[in-house]
Amino acid sequence: MKIVVLVKQVPDTGEERILDASTGLVDRDANDPVIDEISERALEAALSVKDRDKSTEVVVLSMGPSDASKAIRKALSMGADSGIHILDDGLLGADATLTAQVLAAALRNADADLVITGNESTDGRGGVVPAMIAEHLNLPLMGSLTTVNIGSASISGQRRNDEGTQDVSADLPAIISVTEGFAEARFPNFKGIMGAKRKPVSTLAAAELGVNIAARTKISSVETRAPRSAGSTIIDEGQAAAQLVDFLTTNRLI
Amino acid sequence: MPNIVVFIELTHTTQIPATAPGLLALAARLGTPIAVSVSQSPLNDEHIAALGAQGAAHIYATHSAQAYSTLNSYTVDALEQAISAHQPAAVLIPASVDGREIAGRLAVRTGGGVLADVIDAHAHDGAITAIHSVFGGHYTVAASVPEALPILTLRAGAIDEIAPAHNPTVEHLELGAHTAGRTAHIDAQSDAPYNTNRPELRGAATVVSGGRGLGSAQNFVLVEQLADALGGAVGASRAAVDAGYIDHTAQVGQTGVSVSPQLYVALGISGAIQHRAGMQTAKTIIAINKDEDAPIFEIADLGIVGDVFSVVPQVIELLKARA
Ligand SMILES: Cc1cc2nc3c(=O)[nH]c(=O)nc-3n(C[C@H](O)[C@H](O)[C@H](O)COP(=O)(O)OP(=O)(O)OC[C@H]3O[C@@H](n4cnc5c(N)ncnc54)[C@H](O)[C@@H]3O)c2cc1C
Numbered sequence: 255m256k257i258v259v260l261v262k263q264v265p266d267t268g269e270e271r272i273l274d275a276s277t278g279l280v281d282r283d284a285n286d287p288v289i290d291e292i293s294e295r296a297l298e299a300a301l302s303v304k305d306r307d308k309s310t311e312v313v314v315l316s317m318g319p320s321d322a323s324k325a326i327r328k329a330l331s332m333g334a335d336s337g338i339h340i341l342d343d344g345l346l347g348a349d350a351t352l353t354a355q356v357l358a359a360a361l362r363n364a365d366a367d368l369v370i371t372g373n374e375s376t377d378g379r380g381g382v383v384p385a386m387i388a389e390h391l392n393l394p395l396m397g398s399l400t401t402v403n404i405g406s407a408s409i410s411g412q413r414r415n416d417e418g419t420q421d422v423s424a425d426l427p428a429i430i431s432v433t434e435g436f437a438e439a440r441f442p443n444f445k446g447i448m449g450a451k452r453k454p455v456s457t458l459a460a461a462e463l464g465v466n467i468a469a470r471t472k473i474s475s476v477e478t479r480a481p482r483s484a485g486s487t488i489i490d491e492g493q494a495a496a497q498l499v500d501f502l503t504t505n506r507l508i
Numbered sequence: 509m510p511n512i513v514v515f516i517e518l519t520h521t522t523q524i525p526a527t528a529p530g531l532l533a534l535a536a537r538l539g540t541p542i543a544v545s546v547s548q549s550p551l552n553d554e555h556i557a558a559l560g561a562q563g564a565a566h567i568y569a570t571h572s573a574q575a576y577s578t579l580n581s582y583t584v585d586a587l588e589q590a591i592s593a594h595q596p597a598a599v600l601i602p603a604s605v606d607g608r609e610i611a612g613r614l615a616v617r618t619g620g621g622v623l624a625d626v627i628d629a630h631a632h633d634g635a636i637t638a639i640h641s642v643f644g645g646h647y648t649v650a651a652s653v654p655e656a657l658p659i660l661t662l663r664a665g666a667i668d669e670i671a672p673a674h675n676p677t678v679e680h681l682e683l684g685a686h687t688a689g690r691t692a693h694i695d696a697q698s699d700a701p702y703n704t705n706r707p708e709l710r711g712a713a714t715v716v717s718g719g720r721g722l723g724s725a726q727n728f729v730l731v732e733q734l735a736d737a738l739g740g741a742v743g744a745s746r747a748a749v750d751a752g753y754i755d756h757t758a759q760v761g762q763t764g765v766s767v768s769p770q771l772y773v774a775l776g777i778s779g780a781i782q783h784r785a786g787m788q789t790a791k792t793i794i795a796i797n798k799d800e801d802a803p804i805f806e807i808a809d810l811g812i813v814g815d816v817f818s819v820v821p822q823v824i825e826l827l828k829a830r831a
Contacts, residue, residue, distance in 0.1 A: 380624030385612025470621030490814025495822030
């Protein structure tokens with residue numbers, strides 16, 4: 255089985271993230287770039303299939319600037335077999351529509367039985383790209399899964415929507431998106447790190463995929479909110495509960 | 509006034525969802541709300557009246573016995589047909605788990621552009637601009653889709669206006685079998701347990717959240733008791749969810765729900781940046797934490813350095829005594 259995992263490099267959520275007010279784009283230099291945690295969980299789901307069946311081939315696919323190659327190397331050191339890096343200056347600040355077009359075009363040539371993605375990235379949060387790719391490629395999408403069983407011809411799993419939980423299934427080839435309910439990723443070990451250096455990574459530009467670069471959304475303004483400041487802090491010596499209730503009363507919160 | 513197509517995400521038991529009034533109110537501000545529904549049997553008069561009362565001017569009511577057998581494919585078909593029938597200036601879809609998938613597929617199918625996780629929108633001279641709250645509310649970004657159909661996913665709880673009521677016109681349509689593409693199948697559905705006595709977390713005026721500091725699922729009841737005493741919704745940090753104190757649907761933060769209540773009370777939560785990303789736009793924040801260096805105090809209007817197990821029960825008693 256061939257599994258392609260979509261991996262996105264994002265600014266680390268552990269630090270303050272910055273938007274460039276003139277372009278509305280993420281200031282990539284302001285934070286350490288990391289593999290989005292949900293992409294790592296998606297990769298882990300693929301690697302756990304490979305753990306059980308060594309014949310499984312795991313490919314990571316990432317669209318991003320040149321240092322996204324580090325994210326791909328890390329994924330290879332964790333156990334993926336090869337990488338595809340879509341690198342094109344014209345794709346800087348691509349919207350969901352363009353991103354999905356590019357990823358779908360790359361997947362069209364990849365011949366995957368299964369595509370695994372995260373349900374939403376931490377920088378975009380739109381959560382629409384997996385469905386867009388599914389529509390482009392006429393694939394069934396099992397989105398926002400909390401569990402999955404991957405068989406050789408079909409998959410099943412549980413997903414959670416706003417109403418409750420659903421048991422869902424689809425025939426392969428298919429695309430799935432995972433949620434935080436999936437296991438955290440393994441750490442690369444020394445052997446993995448050494449081996450990753452020899453694994454193949456191909457680099458492709460948008461034109462090589464036959465994609466014409468045109469975004470549909472346009473950012474018109476960016477406003478920054480003033481940071482919050484601390485109010486008063488009190489130490490409880492038995493009186494704090496009464497002070498809290500007074501605070502609620504004075505501020506008409508009860 | 510241009511038509512605005514609104515997707516009403518009926519539950520599989522044909523209940524009108526809590527997201528409907530906000531979507532219809534926003535649509536009424538942008539144009540004429542055309543509500544699109546998908547159900548197993550034709551929509552009944554009670555639902556039609558209820559959607560009219562919430563602001564639907566016209567209802568495009570589709571049905572198919574198969575509607576809930578596949579994952580969202582009938583809904584995408586229904587919206588695609590509604591768009592070609594009513595030529596809207598925009599489509600509004602809830603930013604729910606299913607809504608996002610529907611919006612993504614619909615955008616590809618219709619050549620539209622998605623404006624995701626929107627908190628508001630405006631119309632000027634027929635052009636629609638969507639407002640997004642980005643990176644935990646640090647930035648407010650305005651964006652549009654100048655040359656294609658804008659498909660907006662609206663964050664639940666973001667709009668609390670009510671649209672003027674209508675006596676809606678209705679067209680009923682039976683959807684043909686979905687043959688357009690390969691889909692996933694729904695084999696079973698079970699409803700999330702929910703507490704009808706408590707407000708929904710999204711859009712609640714008061715939210716009381718608990719973190720790892722609560723220590724156990726049994727102790728987490730204290731969070732629920734304070735929420736009930738304040739008439740609020742219950743939230744949690746990811747650490748509390750991971751530890752199994754409460755269901756994932758209560759998670760507030762970067763990868764959970766974003767809330768902007770009048771009052772947010774954080775109990776035993778350190779205030780990691782990813783938690784703050786989901787609550788720092790609250791009007792007033794109160795935090796109780798026994799570590800005086802906890803980062804949550806940097807954004808709290810009232811911080812109490814103390815033990816939740818001692819302070820919170822006293823607060824509940826005092827609130828009861830007031831009532
Ligand atoms: C990609 C990513 C996404 C994330 N998304 C989210 C998210 O959506 N939401 C989220 O919350 N986190 C998220 N996190 C996790 C986040 O980084 C923190 O780990 C998490 O918020 C910590 O939860 P906590 O404050 O409950 O736990 P801790 O950080 O362990 O804090 C517990 C606090 O309780 C206090 N305490 C202990 N006992 C008591 C007592 N008896 N009385 C009073 N105080 C007490 C302690 O002093 C401590 O400050 C994310 C992380 C990553 C990497």
